[in-house]
Amino acid sequence: MSPVSKGVVVMRADARRNYENLVAQASIAFAESGVDASLDEIARRAGVASGTLYRHFPSRLELIEAVLAEQIAGLVDLGRDLLTADDPFHALSTWLRAAITHGLTYRGLSAAMLNSALDREADLVSTWHTEMFNAGAALLARARQSGAVTPDADDADILRMIGAIAWAAQDSPDSAAQADRLLALLLRGLHQP
Template sequence: MITLAGNGSPRAGRPRRADARRNHEQLVEQARIAFAESGVDASLDEIARRAGVASGTLYRHFPTRLDLIEKVLAERIAELVDLGNRLLTAEDEFDALHTWLRAAVTHALTYRGLAAFVMNSALDRADDPVPTWHAEMFAVAAALLARARRSGTLVAGADDTDVLRMVNAIAWAAQDTPDSSAQADRLLALLVHGLRPRA
Protein backbone atom coordinates (compact mmCIF):
# COMPACT_ATOMS: atom_id res chain seq x y z
CA MET A 1 0.00 0.00 0.00
CA ILE A 2 1.29 3.50 -0.85
CA THR A 3 1.62 5.81 2.11
CA LEU A 4 1.17 9.54 1.70
CA ALA A 5 3.44 12.31 2.91
CA GLY A 6 2.01 15.18 4.90
CA ASN A 7 1.33 17.18 1.74
CA GLY A 8 -0.63 14.33 0.22
CA SER A 9 2.00 13.29 -2.33
CA PRO A 10 3.05 9.61 -2.56
CA ARG A 11 6.46 8.76 -1.18
CA ALA A 12 6.63 5.22 -2.50
CA GLY A 13 8.87 4.73 -5.51
CA ARG A 14 10.91 7.94 -5.21
CA PRO A 15 13.98 6.38 -3.55
CA ARG A 16 13.84 3.57 -6.06
CA ARG A 17 13.85 6.01 -8.96
CA ALA A 18 16.86 7.79 -7.47
CA ASP A 19 18.59 4.46 -6.85
CA ALA A 20 17.82 3.29 -10.37
CA ARG A 21 19.28 6.50 -11.81
CA ARG A 22 22.40 6.14 -9.67
CA ASN A 23 22.75 2.48 -10.68
CA HIS A 24 22.38 3.39 -14.35
CA GLU A 25 25.03 6.11 -14.13
CA GLN A 26 27.45 3.88 -12.22
CA LEU A 27 27.01 1.02 -14.66
CA VAL A 28 27.77 3.28 -17.63
CA GLU A 29 30.78 4.83 -15.91
CA GLN A 30 32.24 1.47 -14.88
CA ALA A 31 31.52 0.03 -18.32
CA ARG A 32 33.37 2.93 -19.88
CA ILE A 33 36.41 2.18 -17.75
CA ALA A 34 36.23 -1.59 -18.25
CA PHE A 35 35.82 -1.38 -22.03
CA ALA A 36 38.77 1.04 -22.23
CA GLU A 37 40.87 -1.42 -20.21
CA SER A 38 39.76 -4.75 -21.68
CA GLY A 39 37.95 -3.99 -24.92
CA VAL A 40 34.65 -5.36 -26.10
CA ASP A 41 35.02 -8.62 -24.15
CA ALA A 42 35.19 -6.93 -20.72
CA SER A 43 33.33 -8.97 -18.11
CA LEU A 44 29.78 -7.70 -17.55
CA ASP A 45 29.72 -9.34 -14.12
CA GLU A 46 32.86 -7.40 -13.19
CA ILE A 47 31.28 -4.18 -14.44
CA ALA A 48 28.27 -4.84 -12.20
CA ARG A 49 30.56 -5.60 -9.24
CA ARG A 50 32.50 -2.36 -9.74
CA ALA A 51 29.24 -0.44 -9.96
CA GLY A 52 28.14 -1.96 -6.65
CA VAL A 53 25.09 -3.74 -8.06
CA ALA A 54 24.03 -7.31 -8.77
CA SER A 55 24.44 -8.72 -12.28
CA GLY A 56 20.65 -8.89 -12.56
CA THR A 57 20.49 -5.12 -12.11
CA LEU A 58 22.90 -4.64 -15.00
CA TYR A 59 20.75 -6.81 -17.27
CA ARG A 60 17.60 -4.95 -16.27
CA HIS A 61 19.19 -1.71 -17.43
CA PHE A 62 21.08 -3.21 -20.39
CA PRO A 63 19.64 -6.54 -21.58
CA THR A 64 22.54 -7.20 -23.98
CA ARG A 65 26.23 -6.36 -24.25
CA LEU A 66 25.39 -4.34 -27.37
CA ASP A 67 22.96 -2.15 -25.39
CA LEU A 68 25.68 -1.27 -22.89
CA ILE A 69 28.33 -0.66 -25.54
CA GLU A 70 26.01 1.60 -27.53
CA LYS A 71 25.24 3.62 -24.40
CA VAL A 72 28.94 4.09 -23.61
CA LEU A 73 29.72 5.16 -27.18
CA ALA A 74 26.70 7.44 -27.43
CA GLU A 75 27.72 9.31 -24.27
CA ARG A 76 31.35 9.58 -25.36
CA ILE A 77 30.41 10.88 -28.81
CA ALA A 78 28.03 13.39 -27.24
CA GLU A 79 30.93 14.63 -25.11
CA LEU A 80 33.15 15.01 -28.20
CA VAL A 81 30.44 16.92 -30.05
CA ASP A 82 29.91 19.17 -27.03
CA LEU A 83 33.67 19.79 -26.78
CA GLY A 84 33.78 20.71 -30.46
CA ASN A 85 30.89 23.12 -30.14
CA ARG A 86 32.53 24.83 -27.17
CA LEU A 87 35.82 25.10 -29.06
CA LEU A 88 34.07 26.99 -31.86
CA THR A 89 34.32 30.10 -29.67
CA ALA A 90 37.98 29.59 -28.67
CA GLU A 91 40.31 32.48 -29.44
CA ASP A 92 42.90 30.45 -31.39
CA GLU A 93 41.15 28.69 -34.25
CA PHE A 94 43.95 26.27 -35.08
CA ASP A 95 44.60 25.37 -31.44
CA ALA A 96 40.87 24.67 -31.06
CA LEU A 97 41.01 22.33 -34.05
CA HIS A 98 44.13 20.62 -32.70
CA THR A 99 42.52 20.12 -29.28
CA TRP A 100 39.48 18.47 -30.83
CA LEU A 101 41.52 16.28 -33.17
CA ARG A 102 43.54 15.03 -30.21
CA ALA A 103 40.33 14.18 -28.33
CA ALA A 104 38.96 12.40 -31.42
CA VAL A 105 42.15 10.34 -31.83
CA THR A 106 42.05 9.36 -28.15
CA HIS A 107 38.41 8.31 -28.50
CA ALA A 108 39.08 6.29 -31.65
CA LEU A 109 42.12 4.62 -30.10
CA THR A 110 40.38 3.81 -26.82
CA TYR A 111 37.08 2.53 -28.18
CA ARG A 112 38.03 1.27 -31.65
CA GLY A 113 36.96 -2.32 -30.89
CA LEU A 114 33.62 -1.17 -29.52
CA ALA A 115 32.80 0.86 -32.62
CA ALA A 116 33.59 -2.14 -34.84
CA PHE A 117 31.41 -4.37 -32.65
CA VAL A 118 28.46 -1.99 -32.99
CA MET A 119 28.93 -1.65 -36.74
CA ASN A 120 28.97 -5.42 -37.22
CA SER A 121 26.01 -5.95 -34.88
CA ALA A 122 23.91 -3.16 -36.33
CA LEU A 123 23.92 -4.34 -39.94
CA ASP A 124 20.44 -4.08 -41.49
CA ARG A 125 19.00 -2.65 -38.26
CA ALA A 126 16.49 0.15 -38.70
CA ASP A 127 17.75 1.82 -35.51
CA ASP A 128 21.46 1.59 -36.35
CA PRO A 129 23.04 4.51 -34.45
CA VAL A 130 26.31 4.55 -36.39
CA PRO A 131 25.21 6.84 -39.28
CA THR A 132 23.93 9.40 -36.76
CA TRP A 133 27.19 9.27 -34.81
CA HIS A 134 29.20 9.74 -38.01
CA ALA A 135 27.06 12.69 -39.05
CA GLU A 136 27.41 14.40 -35.66
CA MET A 137 31.19 13.94 -35.58
CA PHE A 138 31.58 15.10 -39.18
CA ALA A 139 29.47 18.21 -38.61
CA VAL A 140 31.49 19.46 -35.64
CA ALA A 141 34.81 18.58 -37.30
CA ALA A 142 33.78 20.40 -40.48
CA ALA A 143 32.80 23.48 -38.48
CA LEU A 144 36.17 23.57 -36.69
CA LEU A 145 38.05 23.03 -39.95
CA ALA A 146 36.05 25.75 -41.72
CA ARG A 147 36.74 28.20 -38.91
CA ALA A 148 40.48 27.51 -39.01
CA ARG A 149 40.44 27.74 -42.80
CA ARG A 150 38.73 31.16 -42.71
CA SER A 151 41.30 32.42 -40.23
CA GLY A 152 44.14 31.46 -42.57
CA THR A 153 45.67 29.05 -40.03
CA LEU A 154 44.71 25.92 -42.02
CA VAL A 155 45.93 24.97 -45.48
CA ALA A 156 43.22 25.78 -47.98
CA GLY A 157 43.23 22.34 -49.58
CA ALA A 158 42.59 20.36 -46.38
CA ASP A 159 39.55 18.21 -47.12
CA ASP A 160 37.22 17.56 -44.17
CA THR A 161 36.68 13.89 -44.99
CA ASP A 162 40.40 13.29 -45.54
CA VAL A 163 41.28 14.79 -42.15
CA LEU A 164 38.78 12.54 -40.34
CA ARG A 165 40.02 9.52 -42.25
CA MET A 166 43.54 10.32 -41.10
CA VAL A 167 42.33 10.55 -37.49
CA ASN A 168 40.93 7.02 -37.79
CA ALA A 169 44.08 5.84 -39.55
CA ILE A 170 46.22 7.17 -36.70
CA ALA A 171 44.16 5.23 -34.16
CA TRP A 172 44.36 2.09 -36.31
CA ALA A 173 48.13 2.38 -36.79
CA ALA A 174 48.84 3.03 -33.10
CA GLN A 175 46.50 0.51 -31.50
CA ASP A 176 48.86 -2.49 -31.44
CA THR A 177 52.08 -0.64 -30.62
CA PRO A 178 53.69 -1.01 -27.16
CA ASP A 179 52.95 2.61 -26.25
CA SER A 180 49.88 3.31 -28.33
CA SER A 181 49.09 6.69 -26.80
CA ALA A 182 52.58 8.08 -27.41
CA GLN A 183 52.59 6.65 -30.94
CA ALA A 184 49.23 8.30 -31.64
CA ASP A 185 50.55 11.63 -30.34
CA ARG A 186 53.55 11.45 -32.67
CA LEU A 187 51.40 10.61 -35.69
CA LEU A 188 48.92 13.35 -34.82
CA ALA A 189 51.79 15.84 -34.56
CA LEU A 190 52.76 14.97 -38.15
CA LEU A 191 49.17 15.45 -39.31
CA VAL A 192 48.85 18.78 -37.53
CA HIS A 193 52.18 19.94 -38.98
CA GLY A 194 50.89 19.15 -42.45
CA LEU A 195 47.70 21.16 -41.82
CA ARG A 196 49.65 24.34 -41.10
CA PRO A 197 50.13 26.71 -44.05
CA ARG A 198 53.73 27.01 -45.18
CA ALA A 199 55.30 30.44 -45.01
Protein backbone atom coordinates in the same frame (compact mmCIF):
# COMPACT_ATOMS: atom_id res chain seq x y z
CA MET B 1 22.36 7.50 -24.69
CA SER B 2 20.13 7.57 -21.66
CA PRO B 3 16.73 5.89 -21.67
CA VAL B 4 15.10 9.32 -21.45
CA SER B 5 16.74 10.44 -24.69
CA LYS B 6 15.65 7.19 -26.32
CA GLY B 7 12.10 8.13 -25.32
CA VAL B 8 11.68 4.97 -23.23
CA VAL B 9 10.72 5.93 -19.67
CA VAL B 10 11.56 8.62 -17.14
CA MET B 11 13.59 6.88 -14.44
CA ARG B 12 13.43 7.16 -10.68
CA ALA B 13 16.45 8.91 -9.18
CA ASP B 14 17.98 5.69 -7.82
CA ALA B 15 17.48 3.90 -11.14
CA ARG B 16 19.08 6.84 -12.98
CA ARG B 17 22.09 6.72 -10.61
CA ASN B 18 22.44 2.98 -11.19
CA TYR B 19 22.22 3.46 -14.95
CA GLU B 20 24.83 6.24 -14.98
CA ASN B 21 27.15 4.32 -12.64
CA LEU B 22 26.88 1.19 -14.79
CA VAL B 23 27.77 3.17 -17.91
CA ALA B 24 30.71 4.84 -16.14
CA GLN B 25 32.06 1.52 -14.84
CA ALA B 26 31.52 -0.17 -18.21
CA SER B 27 33.45 2.64 -19.89
CA ILE B 28 36.40 1.99 -17.59
CA ALA B 29 36.18 -1.79 -17.90
CA PHE B 30 35.88 -1.71 -21.69
CA ALA B 31 38.86 0.66 -21.94
CA GLU B 32 40.90 -1.68 -19.73
CA SER B 33 39.80 -5.08 -21.05
CA GLY B 34 37.94 -4.52 -24.30
CA VAL B 35 34.38 -5.45 -25.18
CA ASP B 36 34.69 -8.86 -23.57
CA ALA B 37 35.03 -7.39 -20.06
CA SER B 38 33.01 -9.29 -17.49
CA LEU B 39 29.51 -7.88 -17.13
CA ASP B 40 29.30 -9.31 -13.62
CA GLU B 41 32.51 -7.42 -12.74
CA ILE B 42 31.05 -4.21 -14.18
CA ALA B 43 27.95 -4.68 -12.00
CA ARG B 44 30.16 -5.36 -8.95
CA ARG B 45 32.22 -2.20 -9.60
CA ALA B 46 29.00 -0.21 -9.95
CA GLY B 47 27.81 -1.58 -6.61
CA VAL B 48 24.70 -3.26 -8.02
CA ALA B 49 23.52 -6.81 -8.58
CA SER B 50 23.95 -8.40 -12.00
CA GLY B 51 20.17 -8.40 -12.36
CA THR B 52 20.18 -4.60 -12.16
CA LEU B 53 22.70 -4.45 -14.98
CA TYR B 54 20.57 -6.76 -17.14
CA ARG B 55 17.39 -4.79 -16.41
CA HIS B 56 19.06 -1.68 -17.80
CA PHE B 57 21.03 -3.46 -20.52
CA PRO B 58 19.49 -6.78 -21.63
CA SER B 59 22.48 -7.41 -23.92
CA ARG B 60 26.17 -6.58 -24.00
CA LEU B 61 25.56 -4.65 -27.21
CA GLU B 62 23.10 -2.31 -25.48
CA LEU B 63 25.72 -1.54 -22.83
CA ILE B 64 28.32 -0.92 -25.54
CA GLU B 65 25.86 1.45 -27.26
CA ALA B 66 25.34 3.38 -24.03
CA VAL B 67 29.09 3.75 -23.44
CA LEU B 68 29.73 4.86 -27.01
CA ALA B 69 26.78 7.26 -26.98
CA GLU B 70 28.21 8.95 -23.89
CA GLN B 71 31.73 9.14 -25.32
CA ILE B 72 30.56 10.49 -28.67
CA ALA B 73 28.29 13.04 -27.01
CA GLY B 74 31.34 14.19 -25.02
CA LEU B 75 33.40 14.63 -28.19
CA VAL B 76 30.58 16.51 -29.92
CA ASP B 77 30.17 18.78 -26.87
CA LEU B 78 33.92 19.38 -26.79
CA GLY B 79 33.77 20.38 -30.46
CA ARG B 80 30.97 22.86 -29.77
CA ASP B 81 32.85 24.34 -26.81
CA LEU B 82 36.04 24.71 -28.85
CA LEU B 83 34.22 26.71 -31.54
CA THR B 84 34.54 29.75 -29.27
CA ALA B 85 38.22 29.25 -28.38
CA ASP B 86 40.56 32.14 -29.13
CA ASP B 87 42.95 30.09 -31.24
CA PRO B 88 41.12 28.18 -34.02
CA PHE B 89 44.14 26.01 -34.88
CA HIS B 90 44.68 25.00 -31.26
CA ALA B 91 40.95 24.26 -30.96
CA LEU B 92 41.08 22.02 -34.04
CA SER B 93 44.23 20.29 -32.76
CA THR B 94 42.65 19.68 -29.36
CA TRP B 95 39.54 18.11 -30.87
CA LEU B 96 41.50 15.96 -33.33
CA ARG B 97 43.67 14.67 -30.47
CA ALA B 98 40.54 13.85 -28.43
CA ALA B 99 39.00 12.04 -31.41
CA ILE B 100 42.16 9.94 -31.86
CA THR B 101 42.28 9.14 -28.15
CA HIS B 102 38.65 8.02 -28.36
CA GLY B 103 39.52 5.86 -31.36
CA LEU B 104 42.42 4.24 -29.53
CA THR B 105 40.61 3.74 -26.25
CA TYR B 106 37.32 2.47 -27.59
CA ARG B 107 38.37 0.77 -30.82
CA GLY B 108 36.91 -2.58 -29.75
CA LEU B 109 33.63 -0.93 -28.89
CA SER B 110 33.45 0.86 -32.21
CA ALA B 111 34.22 -2.33 -34.09
CA ALA B 112 31.51 -4.18 -32.17
CA MET B 113 29.00 -1.45 -33.01
CA LEU B 114 29.97 -1.34 -36.67
CA ASN B 115 29.64 -5.11 -36.92
CA SER B 116 26.22 -5.00 -35.27
CA ALA B 117 25.13 -2.22 -37.60
CA LEU B 118 24.97 -4.79 -40.35
CA ASP B 119 22.13 -6.42 -38.44
CA ARG B 120 20.46 -3.53 -36.62
CA GLU B 121 20.84 0.06 -35.44
CA ALA B 122 22.55 1.19 -38.63
CA ASP B 123 20.81 4.53 -38.15
CA LEU B 124 22.42 4.94 -34.74
CA VAL B 125 25.93 4.43 -36.11
CA SER B 126 25.14 6.74 -39.02
CA THR B 127 23.90 9.41 -36.61
CA TRP B 128 27.07 9.15 -34.53
CA HIS B 129 29.22 9.38 -37.65
CA THR B 130 27.33 12.49 -38.80
CA GLU B 131 27.59 14.16 -35.39
CA MET B 132 31.34 13.51 -35.21
CA PHE B 133 31.85 14.66 -38.80
CA ASN B 134 29.91 17.87 -38.21
CA ALA B 135 31.87 18.68 -35.04
CA GLY B 136 35.23 18.18 -36.76
CA ALA B 137 34.12 19.95 -39.96
CA ALA B 138 32.97 23.03 -38.04
CA LEU B 139 36.32 23.31 -36.27
CA LEU B 140 38.22 22.81 -39.52
CA ALA B 141 36.08 25.42 -41.31
CA ARG B 142 36.76 27.94 -38.54
CA ALA B 143 40.51 27.25 -38.68
CA ARG B 144 40.45 27.51 -42.48
CA GLN B 145 38.53 30.82 -42.36
CA SER B 146 41.06 32.25 -39.89
CA GLY B 147 43.89 31.35 -42.26
CA ALA B 148 45.39 28.94 -39.73
CA VAL B 149 45.12 25.91 -42.03
CA THR B 150 45.70 25.43 -45.70
CA PRO B 151 42.62 26.42 -47.73
CA ASP B 152 42.51 23.10 -49.56
CA ALA B 153 42.11 21.06 -46.34
CA ASP B 154 39.11 18.83 -46.98
CA ASP B 155 36.81 17.87 -44.08
CA ALA B 156 36.33 14.26 -45.12
CA ASP B 157 40.04 13.74 -45.85
CA ILE B 158 41.13 15.12 -42.48
CA LEU B 159 38.64 12.98 -40.59
CA ARG B 160 39.66 9.89 -42.56
CA MET B 161 43.28 10.62 -41.62
CA ILE B 162 42.28 10.79 -37.94
CA GLY B 163 40.69 7.35 -38.24
CA ALA B 164 43.76 6.09 -40.04
CA ILE B 165 46.05 7.43 -37.31
CA ALA B 166 44.05 5.63 -34.62
CA TRP B 167 44.08 2.44 -36.71
CA ALA B 168 47.83 2.65 -37.46
CA ALA B 169 48.79 3.38 -33.85
CA GLN B 170 46.61 0.74 -32.21
CA ASP B 171 49.12 -2.10 -32.48
CA SER B 172 52.15 -0.02 -31.54
CA PRO B 173 53.73 -0.88 -28.16
CA ASP B 174 53.18 2.77 -27.19
CA SER B 175 50.03 3.58 -29.16
CA ALA B 176 49.48 7.01 -27.58
CA ALA B 177 53.02 8.19 -28.44
CA GLN B 178 52.73 6.78 -31.97
CA ALA B 179 49.38 8.54 -32.44
CA ASP B 180 50.88 11.82 -31.17
CA ARG B 181 53.75 11.57 -33.66
CA LEU B 182 51.39 10.87 -36.56
CA LEU B 183 49.01 13.65 -35.51
CA ALA B 184 51.94 16.09 -35.28
CA LEU B 185 52.85 15.25 -38.88
CA LEU B 186 49.28 15.85 -39.99
CA LEU B 187 49.04 19.15 -38.11
CA ARG B 188 52.34 20.37 -39.59
CA GLY B 189 50.93 19.68 -43.03
CA LEU B 190 47.72 21.56 -42.26
CA HIS B 191 49.16 24.57 -40.44
CA GLN B 192 49.56 27.89 -42.18
CA PRO B 193 51.74 30.03 -39.87
